[in-house]
Amino acid sequence: MRKNNLLYTAWVLILITGSMFSCKPKNAGDAVSGDAAQQVYVAPGKYDEFYNFVSGGFNGQLSVYGLPSGRLLKIVPIFSVFPENGYGYSEETKPMLNTSQGFVPWDDQHHLELSQTNGEIDGRWIFANANNTPRVARVDLSTFKTAEIIELPNSAGNHSSPFITENTEYVVAGTRFAVPMDNDNGDVPINTYRKNFKASISFISVDKNSGNMNLAFQLRVPPVDFDLSHAGKNKSHDWFFFSCYNTEQANTLLEVNASQRDKDFILAVNWKKLEEYAKQGKGKKEAVQYAHNVYDETKHMATSTIEKQVLVLDAKDFKDVCYFIPCPKSPHGCDVDPSGEYIVGSGKLAALIPVFSFDKIQQAIANKKFIGEYDGIPVIEYEAALYGEVKKPGLGPLHTEFDGRGNAITTMFVSSEIVKWNIKDLKVIDRQSTYYSPGHLCIPGGDTKKPNGKYVIVYNKITKDRYLPTGPELEQSAQLFDISGDKMKLLLDFPTVGEPHYAQAVAASLIRDKSVKYFDINKNQNPYVTKGEAESKVVRNGKRVDIYITQIRSHFSPDNIEGIKAGDEVYWHVTNLEQDWDIPHGFAIKSVPENAELLVMPGETQTYKWMPKKAGIYPFYCTDFCSALHQEMQGYVRVSSA
Ligand code: CUK
Ligand code: CUA
Numbered sequence: 001m002r003k004n005n006l007l008y009t010a011w012v013l014i015l016i017t018g019s020m021f022s023c024k025p026k027n028a029g030d031a032v033s034g035d036a037a038q039q040v041y042v043a044p045g046k047y048d049e050f051y052n053f054v055s056g057g058f059n060g061q062l063s064v065y066g067l068p069s070g071r072l073l074k075i076v077p078i079f080s081v082f083p084e085n086g087y088g089y090s091e092e093t094k095p096m097l098n099t100s101q102g103f104v105p106w107d108d109q110h111h112l113e114l115s116q117t118n119g120e121i122d123g124r125w126i127f128a129n130a131n132n133t134p135r136v137a138r139v140d141l142s143t144f145k146t147a148e149i150i151e152l153p154n155s156a157g158n159h160s161s162p163f164i165t166e167n168t169e170y171v172v173a174g175t176r177f178a179v180p181m182d183n184d185n186g187d188v189p190i191n192t193y194r195k196n197f198k199a200s201i202s203f204i205s206v207d208k209n210s211g212n213m214n215l216a217f218q219l220r221v222p223p224v225d226f227d228l229s230h231a232g233k234n235k236s237h238d239w240f241f242f243s244c245y246n247t248e249q250a251n252t253l254l255e256v257n258a259s260q261r262d263k264d265f266i267l268a269v270n271w272k273k274l275e276e277y278a279k280q281g282k283g284k285k286e287a288v289q290y291a292h293n294v295y296d297e298t299k300h301m302a303t304s305t306i307e308k309q310v311l312v313l314d315a316k317d318f319k320d321v322c323y324f325i326p327c328p329k330s331p332h333g334c335d336v337d338p339s340g341e342y343i344v345g346s347g348k349l350a351a352l353i354p355v356f357s358f359d360k361i362q363q364a365i366a367n368k369k370f371i372g373e374y375d376g377i378p379v380i381e382y383e384a385a386l387y388g389e390v391k392k393p394g395l396g397p398l399h400t401e402f403d404g405r406g407n408a409i410t411t412m413f414v415s416s417e418i419v420k421w422n423i424k425d426l427k428v429i430d431r432q433s434t435y436y437s438p439g440h441l442c443i444p445g446g447d448t449k450k451p452n453g454k455y456v457i458v459y460n461k462i463t464k465d466r467y468l469p470t471g472p473e474l475e476q477s478a479q480l481f482d483i484s485g486d487k488m489k490l491l492l493d494f495p496t497v498g499e500p501h502y503a504q505a506v507a508a509s510l511i512r513d514k515s516v517k518y519f520d521i522n523k524n525q526n527p528y529v530t531k532g533e534a535e536s537k538v539v540r541n542g543k544r545v546d547i548y549i550t551q552i553r554s555h556f557s558p559d560n561i562e563g564i565k566a567g568d569e570v571y572w573h574v575t576n577l578e579q580d581w582d583i584p585h586g587f588a589i590k591s592v593p594e595n596a597e598l599l600v601m602p603g604e605t606q607t608y609k610w611m612p613k614k615a616g617i618y619p620f621y622c623t624d625f626c627s628a629l630h631q632e633m634q635g636y637v638r639v640s641s642a
Contacts, residue, residue: 036489040068040492041069042068042071048067048068048508049067049068049508050066050505050508051066051073051506052064052065052066052505053503053504053505053506054112054496054497054500055112055500056080056499057498057500057501058498059080059109060077060079060080060107060108060130061076061078061082061497062078062126062128063496064076065496067455068491068492069492070494072497075497077146078128078130078146078149079130079133079135079137079149081105081596083596084597085597085599086597086599086606086608088105089595090598090606090607090608091571091607091609092526093295093302093606094302095293095302096302096304097149098291099133099135100289101133106132107131107132108130108132109130109501111159111161111163111228112126112127112162112502112503113126113127113162113504114126114127114504115127115164115168115211116164116168116448118166118167119166120450121445122168123141124140124141124211125140125211126139126141126504127139127171128162129158129161129162131176134151134152134156134158135149136150136204137149137150138213140297141511141515142515142516143516145295145297147294147295147297148212148213148293149292150204150213150215150290150291152200152202152215152290153215153289153290153310154200154220154286155175156177156178157175157177158176159174159228160175160176160243161173161174161229163229163230164206166231166232166237166449168208169205169206170275171204171206172202172231172240172271174199174202174226174229174242175201175226176226178197178198178199178222180198190251193223198221199222199223199225199226200218200221201226201242203215203216203217203218203219203271203274203278212294213292215310217278217311217313218310218311218313219274219313219315219321219322220312220315221267221315221377222249224245224247224267226243226244226267227243227244227245227332227334228333228334229241229243229334230336230447231271232336232340233336233338233339233340234341235359236340238272239268239271240268241266241267242266242267242269243264243265243332243334243346244265244266244331245258245330245331245332247261247265247374259329259330262328262329263329264326264327264328264329264347265324265326265331265379266334266345267323267324268325268361270320273320274313277321278311282313282318283314284311284312285309285311285312286309288308289306290310291306291307292304292305293305298523299525299526300525300605300606316375316376316377319377319378323361323365323377323378323379323380325380325382325385327345327347327354327356328350328354329348329349329350330348330350331345331347331348331350332397333397333410334346336447337408338402338404338448338449338451341359342356342357342358343355343358344356344408346399346410349396350397351391351392351395352389352390352392352393353397353421354386355388355423356387360384360385360387363384364381365380388426390410390427394415394419395413395414396412396413397413398410398438398439398440401442401456402423402446403443403451403456404443406424407423407429407453408420408422409443409483409488411434411458412438413438413439413461416433416436417431417432417433417438418431418456418481419431420488429486430486430488432487432488432490434460435460435463435493436460437460437462438461439459439461439501440501440502440503442456442502442503443455443456443483444507445506446505452507453483453484455480455481455482455505456480457478457481457503459496459501460477463475463495466493467493467495474495475495476500477494480492480494517581517582518578518579518580518601518602518603519604520579520603521579523603524575524603524604524605526575526604526605528546528573529573530548530550530575532577533552536550537558538558538561540563543568544571545564545568545569546571547561547570548573549573549575550574551575551576551577551585551587552576552577553583553627553629554627554630554632554633555633556622556635558635559635561635561637562637562638565641566613566614566615566639566640567612567642568612569609570610570612571607571610572589572610573606574587574600574605574606574607575600576600576603576605579603583626584600584601584624584626585599586598586599586600586622587608587621587622587623588623589608589620590619590620591618594609594610594611595610599624612639615639615640616638616639617636617637617638618638618639619634620635620636621634
């Protein structure tokens with residue numbers, strides 16, 4: 001028996017080291033325990049226990065899954081057009097994608113954070129970042145629709161974003177690319193990077209009641225590349241922490257040149273003090289242009305405003321607000337534990353995970369334990385800020401979440417595993433292989449004061465042999481683990497939409513019952529609403545034609561439309577008169593080159609702009625199977641020669 005135990009231990013050791021040092025562990029589909037199926041089984045007609053909000057990466061959208069089943073519930077379009085429901089195609093939603101550069105139909109969406117009250121998820125909104133055209137969006141969780149998008153001036157690569165303070169006072173966004181601030185003439189040479197390029201952190205205030213966002217002020221910092229961030233909690237409430245790489249300030253071949261220093265930085269910012277300075281009128285108002293887009297749920301319509309100014313505070317003028325902390329080596333994730341005392345930096349290229357202490361950082365500042373300045377910003381001694389290091393956690397630590405029982409779980413990109421470690425003694429407790437190369441991970445409430453440590457979901461970057469092959473491209477794979485016991489247990493694989501980066505999960509009960517089921521037609525204030533079939537009409541004004549058309553199971557009114565001429569500018573204002581849950585109607589006209597379908601929710605109005613160029617008969621129809629007579633829901637419009 002004893003011998004068997006020894007053999008077993010040796011075997012486990014081989015397994016562990018094997019998985020630690022190979023990039024691609026063997027497909028271990030049968031490493032799942034027998035009761036896994038039961039744990040993830042949600043019977044037909046039953047609801048999942050959690051909503052899982054998953055970022056869409058290069059598809060620019062947000063996807064919503066149920067947990068533990070892994071069922072895809074919805075895709076919410078945010079930063080990219082979405083032909084499925086006309087987002088970015090209808091006249092009501094086009095302004096949502098307006099920017100200072102005009103209409104932008106695509107973006108790259110990496111991080112999400114749910115709104116919080118007192119450091120706990122409150123289920124009201126979820127915020128999302130766009131990397132490429134720097135923007136932050138707010139999605140309303142009563143309608144699962146994008147309610148607002150704000151563009152960020154002086155910014156490039158809005159990656160370290162959109163992380164929020166404990167009471168959703170601010171959504172905070174740091175830049176990945178430093179750029180020249182006066183960027184309009186293109187007369188700043190790239191090799192003047194160190195002198196002329198700057199990084200920015202935007203502080204977007206959020207109205208407590210309406211959720212409306214406003215770019216309150218920006219902090220200007222030396223040219224480092226911000227990667228990720230998180231707000232403090234409890235005692236560290238007033239602070240925000242950002243990981244930065246490329247403190248070498250390289251502007252070429254970053255793969256080599258930005259990986260030279262042993263340590264990069266975590267930037268600690270006292271946002272509360274910064275807010276005071278901003279309120280005292282310190283800093284400078286600068287002329288910039290950025291778009292602020294709002295979707296008004298009563299009008300079912302978006303408006304876009306171009307703003308012209310931003311308040312900028314230069315970090316080197318406010319030395320008591322910003323501090324750099326050395327952090328090994330090219331840190332990626334930057335995560336704060338539920339108590340607010342421990343700040344975890346995940347150095348992609350480090351063989352350890354540094355854990356910083358908020359109390360020690362405060363003492364170091366009070367006692368001026370600085371090793372110098374970096375472009376005018378004090379740098380705290382590493383040892384003076386450090387709580388301790390997790391030794392040999394695995395290879396390529398990226399992101400960390402917390403289970404609420406004093407443990408942290410970190411993804412290891414290179415060694416393809418998740419590693420659970422104890423925050424107090426910094427000892428590794430458990431490690432499990434993932435398939436393959438995990439990026440972010442998510443525990444419900446795992447970055448808040450109150451995590452629910454039942455599951456962790458891991459979002460893998462590489463899928464390979466996990467599903468039936470679908471050619472060279474496979475959807476990224478998510479994996480659900482039970483983390484309620486000492487050992488983490490793999491329960492489920494499920495494919496995802498887009499490339500997931502960060503994700504959030506929350507108890508379904510917080511959102512489920514507040515979900516809007518249909519819009520009250522009597523409260524519809526869209527200027528082109530038609531509130532009953534008797535009011536439907538066609539109105540000509542010169543070359544402009546407005547068609548006020550209604551939908552109800554299963555016909556349009558009017559359904560035969562004459563009198564349109566080639567060269568007209570035609571607006572179809574489509575109102576869905578239904579007052580019932582889950583009865584949208586669709587709308588599409590035959591062979592129209594400029595548009596997608598509309599999908600009109602009950603009680604809503606959406607407008608489709610049509611520029612008929614050729615005379616002829618054009619059939620139109622409802623695209624959403626709405627009743628047994630859905631197929632009959634159709635009509636004709638006749639276009640005569642001009
Ligand atoms: S990043 Cu994607 S795996 Cu853009 Cu949050 Cu780390
Ligand atoms: Cu209405 Cu199909």
